[in-house]
Amino acid sequence: MSSMHLVSGSKELRTLSSLPPGARGTVHRVQARAGDRVDRLMALGVTAGAPITVLQTFPGVVFLCDQTELAVERAVADTILVRPAEE
Amino acid sequence: MLRLRARPLRIALVGNPNVGKSVVFGALTGRYATVSNYPGTTVSVTKGRALVGAEVCDLVDTPGVNALSGAISEDERITRAVLERGEADLIVQVADARNIRRALMLSAEIAMYKRPVLLALNMIDEALARGIAVNAAELSRQLGVPVIEMVATEGRGLQALRDALPDAAPLRIPRARDAAARAAWAHELTARVRTVSTLSLAYMQEALSRATRSPITGIPILAVVLYTMYLFVGVFGAQTLVGMMENDVFGRAVNPAATWLVDRALPFQVAHDFFVGEYGLITMGLTYAVAIVLPVVTTFFLLFGFLEDSGYIPRLAVFSDRIFRAMGLNGKAVLPMVLGLGCDTMATMTTRILSTPKERLIAILLLALGIPCSAQLATILGILGGVSFAAVLTLFSVVLAQMFIVGWLAGQLLRGQRSDFIMELPPIRLPKLRNLVTKTRMRVWWYLGEAVPLFLAGTVLLFVLDRLDALDAVAAAGRPVVTGMLGLPPETAQILMMGFLRRDYGAAGLFHLAQTGQLTGVQAVVALTVMTLFIPCVANFLMIVKERGLRVAMVLLSVITPIAILTGTGLHYVFDAFGVRF
Numbered sequence: 001m002s003s004m005h006l007v008s009g010s011k012e013l014r015t016l017s018s019l020p021p022g023a024r025g026t027v028h029r030v031q032a033r034a035g036d037r038v039d040r041l042m043a044l045g046v047t048a049g050a051p052i053t054v055l056q057t058f059p060g061v062v063f064l065c066d067q068t069e070l071a072v073e074r075a076v077a078d079t080i081l082v083r084p085a086e087e
Numbered sequence: 088m089l090r091l092r093a094r095p096l097r098i099a100l101v102g103n104p105n106v107g108k109s110v111v112f113g114a115l116t117g118r119y120a121t122v123s124n125y126p127g128t129t130v131s132v133t134k135g136r137a138l139v140g141a142e143v144c145d146l147v148d149t150p151g152v153n154a155l156s157g158a159i160s161e162d163e164r165i166t167r168a169v170l171e172r173g174e175a176d177l178i179v180q181v182a183d184a185r186n187i188r189r190a191l192m193l194s195a196e197i198a199m200y201k202r203p204v205l206l207a208l209n210m211i212d213e214a215l216a217r218g219i220a221v222n223a224a225e226l227s228r229q230l231g232v233p234v235i236e237m238v239a240t241e242g243r244g245l246q247a248l249r250d251a252l253p254d255a256a257p258l259r260i261p262r263a264r265d266a267a268a269r270a271a272w273a274h275e276l277t278a279r280v281r282t283v284s285t286l287s288l289a290y291m292q293e294a295l296s297r298a299t300r301s302p303i304t305g306i307p308i309l310a311v312v313l314y315t316m317y318l319f320v321g322v323f324g325a326q327t328l329v330g331m332m333e334n335d336v337f338g339r340a341v342n343p344a345a346t347w348l349v350d351r352a353l354p355f356q357v358a359h360d361f362f363v364g365e366y367g368l369i370t371m372g373l374t375y376a377v378a379i380v381l382p383v384v385t386t387f388f389l390l391f392g393f394l395e396d397s398g399y400i401p402r403l404a405v406f407s408d409r410i411f412r413a414m415g416l417n418g419k420a421v422l423p424m425v426l427g428l429g430c431d432t433m434a435t436m437t438t439r440i441l442s443t444p445k446e447r448l449i450a451i452l453l454l455a456l457g458i459p460c461s462a463q464l465a466t467i468l469g470i471l472g473g474v475s476f477a478a479v480l481t482l483f484s485v486v487l488a489q490m491f492i493v494g495w496l497a498g499q500l501l502r503g504q505r506s507d508f509i510m511e512l513p514p515i516r517l518p519k520l521r522n523l524v525t526k527t528r529m530r531v532w533w534y535l536g537e538a539v540p541l542f543l544a545g546t547v548l549l550f551v552l553d554r555l556d557a558l559d560a561v562a563a564a565g566r567p568v569v570t571g572m573l574g575l576p577p578e579t580a581q582i583l584m585m586g587f588l589r590r591d592y593g594a595a596g597l598f599h600l601a602q603t604g605q606l607t608g609v610q611a612v613v614a615l616t617v618m619t620l621f622i623p624c625v626a627n628f629l630m631i632v633k634e635r636g637l638r639v640a641m642v643l644l645s646v647i648t649p650i651a652i653l654t655g656t657g658l659h660y661v662f663d664a665f666g667v668r669f
Contacts, residue, residue: 069512
């Protein structure tokens with residue numbers, strides 16, 4: 001069993017910052033104009049298809065991306081587009 | 088292939104941050120490179136020799152890298168330089184077995200250097216505990232390089248790693264267009280070789296991990312951690328152990344024995360004064376370094392090492408991000424700041440993990456300005472612990488407020504930008520006793536090597552000045568500032584002067600003054616505040632020169648010194664005006 005299948009649901013995309021704790025999904029893409037942010041997130045594994053679980057939303061956004069626990073500020077979470085998993 | 092060569096085979100250990108490169112390095116070379124549980128423990132290269140079979144190899148431990156191209160930090164550039172300059176004949180890529188997806192993204196970049204590679208899948212025990220299994224044989228077939236499963240902290244897989252070195256080969260990875268293409272390839276290969284079951288045996292770690300990062304439980308936990316630190320370092324170290332060392336070991340044994348010996352061997356007054364007099368090498372220099380500071384440094388490093396290895400410190404970044412943002416930094420800066428409590432000089436080097444030059448400069452400034460190192464913390468707690476808790480609280484509030492104001496101003500005034508707060512949180516782990524003991528021992532030795540010579544040199548300087556009747560001149564010269572502005576006894580002038588050499592040496596002098604009742608509580612708070620705000624020590628100053636250049640170091644010095652003195656003056660007048668007593 002693989003954790004890596006692409007979720008091809010019909011649900012619309014949401015920003016990471018709009019999801020409640022416990023929500024799951026997969027990364028669609030990082031929507032940032034600044035190249036640095038995309039580079040750094042990608043190097044940490046936040047790339048298309050990576051499974052995501054939101055762990056905490058205050059004071060910062062903490063999420064599990066594949067097997068890496070990441071903490072980001074809200075402005076960064078605003079630019080990560082997630083395709084929520086089907087219930 | 089290993090074959091006869093003119094120089095030792097050069098092997099570089101490369102990998103994502105916090106995957107255990109330094110553990111593998113230590114196991115292969117027998118040299119200890121600091122090991123902790125957070126990304127960014129290693130920020131410079133460490134070299135060592137290892138014997139593999141009959142061949143001598145030069146090993147290089149490198150700072151962890153998430154990428155070798157694109158936006159990368161200063162420590163990542165150091166690793167890239169090792170690869171780019173062809174300083175490695177062979178690369179051992181160390182990977183966290185849990186997280187091979189990220190490791191493979193890095194492999195795709197390492198492949199471009201066309202060196203023989205060997206992949207060490209480390210921490211397979213942790214991966215299994217979390218229900219993750221990697222098919223190493225299949226991975227090895229796909230990449231065309233040996234893949235060794237390891238638990239480096241227990242030495243498992245080390246011999247297999249040594250044995251496989253001759254089989255290292257260039258990675259067979261299709262050349263990718265860009266980072267996104269490399270990520271897609273890594274994603275696809277991971278799906279083929281890794282299985283993840285929902286069964287996890289790491290409940291305890293996961294529960295702790297949750298508790299330490301959410302505010303409702305995290306803030307009380309932080310309070311408990313700080314209080315434990317106060318009890319263990321401030322009470323047990325600074326009072327119980329220091330008392331024992333000072334009164335029993337030095338007061339009853341070392342100093343009387345030294346006095347007896349000196350008076351027999353060198354029966355001159357000068358010799359007596361030089362070794363065991365008021366400014367004696369043994370009675371002052373050695374007593375300060377070994378009896379007053381050493382116990383606190385040791386207890387601090389023990390507890391601090393525990394916190395480092397548990398993975399707790401990076402979690403503080405989640406709470407403090409907003410505060411640091413007001414100072415032109417981001418939550419990541421919590422790491423060098425907390426490390427500064429151990430040693431500001433080392434922490435100044437750790438600022439390399441920050442992303443922009445502006446952030447590094449502000450962090451270096453704040454470290455030099457406000458963060459007391461373990462040795463100084465020792466003396467602060469030693470002196471003020473005897474005054475009152477309110478005195479301790481006043482000192483730390485004033486210093487923190489000053490750091491915030493200066494940080495905010497620096498954030499506004501300096502050009503450049505703040506980078507995004509994006510930080511990896513390491514898993515919570517139970518620290519290994521062996522690493523804790525080794526790390527503490529290394530740090531205590533390092534402290535002794537670093538501080539004792541300076542303490543002795545400072546004592547000799549004081550002795551000479553005293554002989555030349557120059558101490559009174561120093562006191563006279565310092566009078567307008569010391570007694571006028573700060574309201575301190577004139578003898579404090581010489582102590583503040585020594586504080587320039589090392590803050591903790593100056594603080595040890597204050598400790599002595601306070602013990603003999605020459606300082607009131609208010610004076611102790613003022614003097615310690617001024618001392619805390621000074622540049623920590625000569626070593627720290629030299630590190631700033633090394634990291635940011637002489638010009639920047641001089642600017643920092645000329646900003647920090649007036650801030651220190653003016654803050655002390657302000658405090659003196661405020662205490663005076665309101666009749667504050669501690």
